[in-house]
Each structure stands twice: as C-alpha cells, then as structure tokens.
Amino acid sequence: MMRLLTFFLCCWISSSVWAADRVVCVTRDRAEAPQGAVIASTLQKGIVLAGKYKQKGDDVTLLVAGGTYRLDKTLEMTARELGLTAGSLVVRPLDGAKVIFYGGVEIPAQYIEQAPASESRIRPEMRGKIVKVDLRKAGITSLGELRNSGFSRPAVPAWTEVFVNDQVQKLSRWPNDTMALMGEVVETGSIPRNGEMDNRGGTFRYFGDRPSQWKSGDPKWIAGYFAWGYADDMVRIAQIDTTDKTIKLDEAVMYGLISGADYNRWYVVNLLEEVDVPGEYYIDYPNMTLWLYPSEKIEKLSLSLLAEPMLALEGVKNVEVQHIDFECSRGMGVYMERTENVILRGCRFHNLGATAVCIGKGVKPYDQYAHTGETNIPVSRMIGNLAQYIYKNPVFDREAGRNNGIVDCVIEEVGAGGINMGGGNRITLEPGGNYVQNCRISRYNRVEKSYRPAIQLTGAGNRVSNCEIFDAPSSAILIQGNDHLVEYCDIHNVCNEIDDLGAVYYGRDQSEQGNKLMFNYVHDLSAKHRVTGFYHDDGACGMYVYGNILYKAGLQPVLLGGGSDNHYKNNIFIGTPYGLYVDNRLENWAKGTIDIIK
Template sequence: MKRICVLFTALILCGHIEAAERVVCVNPPKGGAPQGAVLASTLQKGIDLAGKYRQKGDQVTLLIGEGTYRLTKTLEMTAAQLGAQGNQLVVRPMDGASVTFLGGMDVPLTLLEKAPASEIRVRDEIRDKIYKIDLRKAGVKQIGDLRNVGAGRPSLPAWTEVFIDNEPRRICRWPNDTMELMGKVIDKGSIPRYGDFANKGGTFEYCGNRPSTWKSKPEWLSGYFAWGYADDMLKVAKMDTVAKTFTFAEAGMYGLISGEDYNRWFVMNMLEELDTPGEYYLDVPNQTVWVYLDKIPESIKVSLLAEPMLSIEGVENVEVRGISFECTRGAGIYMERTERTVVRGCRFRNIGTQAVLVGKGNAPFDYYGQQVGKEWPQVSGMLGSMPLVMWQHPSLDRQAGHNNGVVDCVIYNVGGGGINMGGGNRLTLELGGNYVQNCSISHYNRIEKSSRPAIYICGVGNRISNCEIFDAPSTAIQFNGNDHLIEYCNIHNVCSEIDDLGAIYNGRDKTELGNKLMYNYVHHLSAKHRVAGFYHDDGACNMTVIGNILYKAGLHPVLVGGGSDHYYENNIFIDCPYGLYIDDRMTHWGDNDDTNNTFKSRFAEVNASQPPYSTKYPFILDYINNDYHNPVRNNFTRNLFYNVTTLVRAGERPYERAYYNMTNSWITWSGHGYPAPGFVDEANENWNLKPDAEVFKQIPGFKAIPFDKIGFTMPANTWKD
C-alpha cells in the first residue's frame, strides 16, 4: 500500500498519465520524475527512447521538464525511430512546467557596443542609442541574409531577425509607418509573368527629397510595384539623385506600373535609417547586428535555425502538446505522411516562415516566372515553390497523410503564413480529413505577404473550424481543391494593404468543386481598395455559402469572377458599400490563350469528364462540353441585406453584366421608416437575432445564425510570457 501511495504522489508531481504504460522524462525537477520513468539526457534521445518502447507495443508519454531548449538542428520523429504504426505517443511538458523550444539564441547583453564615432551613417543626435552586436563573439558562424520575397517567389527561411523582450523588431526602413507613392515609370523592365526572362530591372521616379539625402545607395526596396495583390522586394542597381530615380538590378514578376494608390514602396536595411527604437540593421558580411535601444532590455534574441524545429514523418498516433515554439528562421513543425497526428495547445511566435507545415513542398525554382514546367521535385521540410507548382499542377499529392490536426493553438508574429496544410487526393477525390480547429492566428505576414495566408489548405476534404484570424496585410484563408469545409471562423482586420483580393480566396480552376463556407463572421475589412470578404476569382465554381455574417466586409463582401453554380443562402450583409459583385470576365478579359489553356489543362489533369468527377459533380460536363466562359446557376436566396448602399456593383466595363438569380431576400436600412432586422444589440455588434425579429417575417424560412458559436475559445493552458 505504501508503494502505491508513493507512485501515486510521483504521478501527481509529474502530471497525470492517462493509460501510459511507459514514461520517459527529459530534464525533470529533482525528485519530480514518476517512479519507473526512464530519464533521457536530451530531447532527441528522449524521442528515440520513447520510440523504442512504442515499437514494443507500449503507449508512451514523453514528459519535458521546465526550461528553454535551444535547438541547433531539427528534432526528428520518423518511422525508423518510432515505428510507422503503434500506440499513441504524447509529447508534453510536465504539469505546470513552461517549455520553450528556441530556434535561435539569447545574446549576452555584455556584447552590446556603442556605435563608433567613425560610422558616418549613424545620426549624431541618436548615436548614444545605437548599439552593435558582433555575433561572432557569441559563437555564431553564419546569420541569415536578406533575400527576395514577394508574389511568385519561393518561401524560404527568413533572414536572421531580432527579438527584444520576446517582441519581433522591425528591420530598419523608411518610411517607418507607411509607404511612399511611386512616381512615373521610366522603364517597366522585363516581365517574367509574360515570358520575358531577361531579368532586366525597371526604373521609376521617386517623389520628395529624402532619398537624395542618403549618404549611401540603398540595397533593397520593397513594395507593390505593379498590382496591388503582388508585393515584391528587389535589389537596387542605381539611385540617381539628379533624375530622382531608382533602377532595379532585377525584374519584378509584373514589371513596373504606377498610378494607383497601392503602387507604393519603402527602403529597408539602411543603417542611416536606423532611427526608431527597436529597429535593427543587418550587416551580414561582418555577422553584426545594429539595434536602436532607448533603454537596455531584459533580453535580446536572434533567430538562427533555418530548418524546421520539429519534423514528424511517416508515423501515426503522435500528439505534441503544450510547447512554445519560438525565435527561428524556418518553420515550427513540419509533418508528412502522418496519420492521426495532432499538434494541440501549442504556441508559435516569432517564427520566420510557417508555424505548421503539413505536406511536402517543392524545390525552390532557380528563375523568376510563373511557368514551372512539368517536373519540379518535391522536398521535405520547406514550402519552397509549392504555391507556384500547385498553381501549375493543382492535382499534386503533397503526401500530407490523413486525419491530422492543429488544435487549440495560438500563432502570432510569424513571417510567412500560419498553417499550410495538404491532404487528400484530387485524382480519386479521396478525403484527407486534416483539420485546423480552434486556433488564433494573427500578425502572420511579417516578411512574406503574397500567397501566405493565415491558413492554406489544398487537396480534398479538409476542414477549418472556429479559428480567429486578424491583423494582417493580406488574405486570411486561401484554398485549392475539393470538398473543403470552412466554418465558424471569426476573420477581421485583414487585407489591410492589398487590392483585388479577399479574406477567403480561391480561383481559376473549374474543377475545384464542392467547397463550403458555413457560419463565418467576416468583418472590419477596408473598403479603400477592391477587397472582398469571399472572393471566387477567375471562373471559380460551386461554393455553398450558408449562414455567414459579413459586416463592413470590404468594398464588396462577395465577388464572383465569372464562375457558376454558387449557392448563397441565409447570409447577412451589414454596412457595406455593395452587396455583391458578379461578372462574366471569362467571356472577354479571360478569353485568351493563356487562360483558356489553363482551364483545359486542369480539366485534363483530373480527367474531369470521367468518374469520379462526372458522377459526383455532373454539372462539370456542362463546363467541359459547352461554353465554360459564361457564368450560370448562381443562386442567392433568403439573404438579408442591411444598410448596404448598392445591392450589386456594376461591372467595370460596359459589356459586363451580372449573372445571378436573387430570390426571397430582404433589403432594409436603419432609420427613414424602414423596419430593423431585429438584432439583439446592434450598437455593440451582437448579431444574434431576437426570437421575434422582423427578418423572420420578411424572409420566410430564414434561420437564426449561431453567432455565439463563432470564433476561437482560448484553451485552458492560456499562454503567458
């Protein structure tokens, strides 16, 4: 009896172990490991030891003691270590312990040196606040260099970043809090998007006098140099202070275009523009970081690890729980060929690329253009050029596995998107069953913006539920594929910089069918540019949209760009300039060889005229056999439009017109004698409906939307610094 009590006490000290036959501990507190637990000296040895037990048929818990664990290489969980199949392995902190995986290092504050008087690029009035850190003195042999980032470019590890008191600091730039308008374009340069691969940089005029005062030529400009949905970061070849021009050393995807409000730029990583507290400058050749400090902080960290912090490949029944992944140049967790593997209750912050990557990427292309050819090898551990390859070959199987999830996680301050997840087979329509559930994702475009949403899913039959996504310059959710479900998500304050995109976006593939948007709340999007809540781009078809609330959701909450068979029912549109925008763009703008060949190749790639496509989606035969350019069968029924200025936005060209059927809907306005819909508390944006709400009378069959069930609920292990 005494022995049982001792064991029970030990289990409480280390955390309750449900049905665990084996316990492995790494770094337990003195006397804190449960009786019978096996100790491992490092995290990787703990994983290896847990795997040996699991391969014997045991269920294993790997417990990690309090502390910060610096990773200089990827932690690996593979079939060779764990066995491809087996009972569950849970990796988690001991109860009450705070465990952090760190992909960088804490910089000793003793390495802070005041800026020397000989450095003329530092402004005299702030010289006493500028410090340099020679990372070679801390044993660092190589820091990550700046690189091109932007539309159509591969997703690669970030440059080395600086985090002060665990907050990401911005690489120095001008302007500090906005961007400068481009002046006149003198030379567009070559345009890779249209097959010109000469890589000739363009030239444009700058406005104002600030650049003319610089003592040195800038190396990098970033901005929207052509279209508002495509940012870029380009090297500067020449600055002419007489003509007031910049000439790039390389081409941008779309060349140079100016004249729109979004055609803006900023300079980055110039030492003489290190003028705001917390900013930093990277001197890569000298392995040195310069920082502006108005006071000495408690900690300074730099990110170093370029590979994923944790890689899980070819295994099943693994759960990683309650760990904080921080301060790294690459991804947090990478998974491929996994089954029933879950990341639960983890925090991802200060990550250079993606927080979680599920499924293989593609090797980074070695040229800049949109055509990638028929073969581009898949790679593990990075996204690389996968978005571009997927654009060209949308049936690509990323080998993501099945029924894997990211649940109850908090993701913020990441560089290139939050979660990127594949799953399922587009040729057979086999379901992936992968899911993102109850996650909070914000500030996820610190470095990469274009095609780096908070959540990207592709394949077949994956799900996004109860997520909150906010505070970002670009898209919240982007997807490719079939039969996905996006439900109960709260999306707000995204798309703050871009033009001609949406909070939830897909497009240019008429074989991506059967997707659903259910009970989402999309709100507080800017109407300054052409931003939509739901954007069905360039012929996208067959979205079922039921029970969503779109409040102040951009210029037009819904954009249907020439597609067919969209079904909108029981949605609420509130306080928007327009309700819908629907056009027939594929009959004119999109009727060209490039677009037509894209559609035809995508029909052929999935053999759309044959089962399973022809049987599951019989209307696809209409797209193939008849004129797929004309939008048909877009139905809107039982929808509420409240304080919407204009129901349908007219086409931008005189020969465009709307292609839709609107039935059993109600349009009303506040004041002027019109009846109110009957919201519980409109002033405080509580969009629940009263039991006797007027909308139920005006739209027979209209159903109350479960507003209180929408969004993210913080899990019990609320993260604290």
C-alpha cells in the same frame, strides 16, 4: 471452469503488459522525474527511448522538464524513431511547466556596446540610443541574409531576425509605417509573367529628397507593390540617381513596373541611416555587425538562426504534442508528412520567420523567377514553389496523411503564413480529414505577404473550424482543391495592405468544387482598395455559402468572378453598398484559365 478463468487471467495479464503505459522524462534533474520514469538527457534521446516502447505497442508519455531547449537542427519524429504503427505517444511539459523549443541564440550582455559617436551614418538625434554588436565576437559564424521575397517567390526560410526580450524588432525602413508613392515609370524592365527571363530591372522616379541622405553601401533593398496591388516584391537596388530622382532595380519583378494607382508604393529596408524609431535594426552583413535601437531596455537580446523545421513528423501515427512553445527560428515550426492521427494541441508558435505548421510536401524552389516553373520537384520539409506548381499540376499529391489536427493553438508574429495544410485526393475525392480547430492566428506576414495566408488548404476534404484570424496585410484563408469546409470562424482586419484580393480566396481552377463556407463572421475589412470578404476568382465554381455574416467586409463583400454553381443562402450583408458583385470574365479576358481544368 478453473482452466477458463486461468486462460482469461493470462490473457488479461498479457494485454496489460502489451498496452502498458510508459513514461519517459527529459530532464537533468532526476529528482523531478515521476517515479518509474525512464530518464533521457536530451530531447532527441527522449524521442528515441519513447519510440522503442511505442514500437512494442505501449502507450507512451514523453514528459519534458520546464525550460528553453535550443535547437541547432530538426527534432526527428519519423518512422525510424517511432515505428509505423503500434502504440501512441503524447509529448507534454512535466507538471505543466513552460517548455520552449528555441531556434535562436542569445547574445551575451558583454558584447552589447554603445554605438560610437564617430559613426556618421547615425542621425544626430539618434546618438546615444543605438547599440552595436560585433556578431563574430559574440560567437555567430553565419547569418541568414536578406533575399527576394514576394509574389510568386518561393516560400523559404527567412533572413536572421532580431528580438529584444522576446519581442520582434524590425528591419530599419523608410518610410517607417507607410510606403512612398511611385512616380513615373522610366523603364518597365523585363516581365517574367510574359516569359521575359533576362531579368532586367526597371526604373522609376521618386518624390522628395530622402534618398540623398543615404550613405550606406550596396546592396540596398527596396520592397513594395510595383505593378499590381496583390503582388508585392523585395529586390535589390542597382542605382539611385539623386539628380534625376530615379531608382533602378537590379532585378525584374513579376509584372514589370506600373505606376499611377494609389497602391503603387515602395519602401527601402536595412539602412543604418534609417534606424530612427525604437525597435529598428540594421545588419552590416559583410562585417557581421548589428546596429539596434532597442524597443525597450535589453534584458535578453537574441537572433534567429535555425533554417530547418524545428520538429518533423514523418510516416508516424497516433502522436500528440501538447503545450509546447516554438519560438525564434528562421524556418517553420512543425512539418508533417505521411502522418495519421497526429495532433498539435495547445501549442504556441511565436517569432518564427516562416510558416508555423506545414502538413504535406512542397516543391523545390525554381531556378528562374517564373509563374510556373519547368522543373517541378516535390520536396520534403519545405513549401518552396508549391503555390505556383499547383496551377501546373492541380492534382499534386502532397502525401500529407490523414486525420491530423491542429487544435487550440496560438500562432502570432510569424513571417510567412500560419498553416499550410494538404491532405486527400483530388482525383478520387477521398478526404484527407485534416483539420484546424479553435486556433487564433494573427500577425502572420512579417516577411512574406503575397499568398501566405493564415491557413492554406490543398487537396480534398479538410476542415477549418472555430478559428479567429486577424491583423494581416493579405488573405486569411486560401482554398485550393475540393470539399473543404470553413465554419464558425471570426475573420477581421485582414487584407490591410493589398488590392484585388479576398479575406477568403480561391479560383482559376473550375474543378475546385464542393467547398463550403458556413456560419463565419467576416468583418472590418478595408474598403480603400478592392478588398473582398469572399473572393471567387477567375471562374471559381461550385461553392456552397450558408449562414455567414459579412459586416463592413471590404469594398465588395462577395466577388463572383465568372464562375457558376456558387450557391449563396441565408447570408447577411451589413454596412456595404451591395452584397454581391458578379462578372462574366470567362467570356473575355480570363478565357485562358479554362485551360487549367482541361
């Protein structure tokens, strides 16, 4: 009997040592660290130390002292640092303090000066209101410059943005809060969608005399909806003829130029002459100079610089990141790949230039502006041309891992969508089990608009639950794949700018079956253009739609675009002329989409 008790006691002691709780603390003040904690001086060193214990099988807590941690490269949580299996890791602030991972740089006050009165490009009424910063003197050696952005363009890091007291400022633009109507199309330009790859920019006429006031040098940038209302673009201007009142684009846009619809509109960005409302700025890239009309008194002036993901988790299991703020970066907040049971809980993603969270690989940006490229190369830590490639290869395995969650998070003021989430296998229908739960996502299209939703689902068997999504020019949720579930979500005031798109959208691949929309509340969508609550596009099939409420949900709450086996049951439609619109497009102009399932 004594030998048996001794045996059990030894086993208990061995088990306790093997599964001991370990604490690592990132701090420069040892006095604030818990007793017995191992101290690390930097975040990456803390991760490495915690990983050594985790690989031994310990359950580790990595405490991060309150403060702002500036990142000039990605924080790595990969199999190299944390191991493949063994114990668990929780990363959280020490004593509930505020912890910010920061991808930008603050400009010292001594480099912020009044703009000279001699600068002729500044409007007379703006004199004395605009400040100027010589960025080279402030220690900035390089910037993310303006680039093409729009429909079928790759999802890549944003240009450098400006923030005053952590409030985003916006590139100067005209018109300030709307867009100008396009006039007659003089030259369509080449149409990449039709295989025309010579990149000829089109020409259109404009109304009014505003361009005559622009003195800033080239290149000038123009953005807008140049053909169809779901396809925005931003390209350089080749020439403005103020006599003939024409604007010639320097580059092609996907569908060429078409005018005549109310959504065929344009605006220009980044002109010093148009810095005329609080919060606008202009960057002179050749001379590395910032001109800013601050939105409020400057206590803190910062620029986003980091283009890489702020945090990358790859090939790891059983990690939870809690209550960290990810702010002021050109790139994405968190990237995951080949992860399992990794959870982001209670985090805030704010003032990022790209997507807040990406789970799974993307596709290397195409060399040509094409709808589906010829060189489709999977790539880590980037979304790139994923949206186009999935139409070319609908069963692409993003290696997104399984059972990963984004829970109780806030995503706001980000540039190119909220969460891009893969997982699961479309051939075997093995579910990914990845999920987004109880998150609030708003203002998520500051830089890129077309097909950069709050949540994009790919693969098979992933879930979105209890989320609020609002205040965006384009879609809330984009579904690609099978057996996804969207439930108990409150979606409102999205699709504020586009035409012919839906708050929840999927389509063009008839094999995307088994998806469910259940108990969602979709409301207060614009009826100005062809906005839809649930959009089953180009033959979308096999969705189960149950128990949803659609109130003032666009021009048509539901559009069934030629597909079959879509089951609607116990849904309520309020405040619209009719509930569902059904057409037969697969028998006519949309026949080509059947090639995808073949």
